[in-house]
Amino acid sequence: MSTTHVAPGPVDPLDRPAQLRALSEQLPRFLRLVQAAKTQxxxxxxxxxxxxxxxxxxxxxxxxxxxxxxxxxxxxxxxxxxxxxxxxxxxxxxxxxxxxxxxxxxxxxxxxxxxxxETLRREREAQLERVTADWDRADLATLTRLLGRLLDDIATTLPGTPDSGLPQPGSAGPDATREIR
Missing domain, CATH: 1.10.10.10 (Winged helix-like DNA-binding domain superfamily/Winged helix DNA-binding domain)
Incomplete structure (x- = not known):
């Protein structure tokens, strides 16, 4: 079953409530697609x-x-x-x-x-390489950094989160002490 996704229209970058609404509307789609990829x-x-x-x-x-x-x-x-x-x-x-x-x-x-x-890691990286093949390196770096930041901040709000406080392999910088899963 193939579904068509209609991208949300442009959101004023200065309108924080609108930005949060747009992000909250994208998260369920993200989770569905991740689940579909895992099922595949x-x-x-x-x-x-x-x-x-x-x-x-x-x-x-x-x-x-x-x-x-x-x-x-x-x-x-x-x-x-x-x-x-x-x-x-x-x-x-x-x-x-x-x-x-x-x-x-x-x-x-x-x-x-x-x-x-190691096999799973290589499979994930190969899938991400296919998905982001046309992406600019700066865009990929920005997504990676911001997704890590989002996951870190979500992790800090959950009690007993397994990945808070663990170093991320291959990461650097002061925020690199937290694990991204």
């Missing part, structure tokens, strides 16, 4: 890609208990449990004893898990 990737690859989302915080933060991972992601513990089981079965994550409590375990990304993350 899932269909194109039989791996349990939904579970791969768990690899990102584990790779950035190091070994975590499953319950802590669910809390960080604001996710249902039973869903995280199912995804963790799939990752363990695929050899992307392994359980190791928690040094502070021998009854518990922490999740560690394996070499195969890091390779899967």
């Amino acid at each position: 990737l899932i269909r194109a690859d039989a791996r349990d890609r939904a579970a791969l989302v768990l690899l990102h915080p584990l790779a950035r933060l190091g070994p975590l208990r499953q319950v802590a991972l669910a809390e960080l992601l604001h996710a249902d513990p039973s869903t995280v449990s199912r995804h963790v089981a799939a990752l363990v079965e695929q050899g992307l994550v392994r359980r190791v004893a928690d040094e502070s409590d021998g009854r518990a375990s922490r999740l560690v990304v394996t070499d195969a898990g890091h390779a899967a993350l």
Whole structure:
């Protein structure tokens, strides 16, 4: 199903309420398109890609208990449990004893898990290269900077956000101490 999007008309850059309204109207479309792109990737690859989302915080933060991972992601513990089981079965994550409590375990990304993350990164970058091929370098840099700023500011408004305070790979500058996911 193909839908046509009608771009909003020009908005006075000095009219902050109109700018916020235009942005708020674009966000649901952005989220729908991101979901559609994720769905397309899932269909194109039989791996349990939904579970791969768990690899990102584990790779950035190091070994975590499953319950802590669910809390960080604001996710249902039973869903995280199912995804963790799939990752363990695929050899992307392994359980190791928690040094502070021998009854518990922490999740560690394996070499195969890091390779899967690298594959995902390359796929995302290839998709973005196709989408932005005709973009001016300055426009791409501006979008990247402003999207990072928006995500950082959204993250600061959410309690227990997993990506606040983490360094962004390849970033520089004083705002680079925050993670963009």
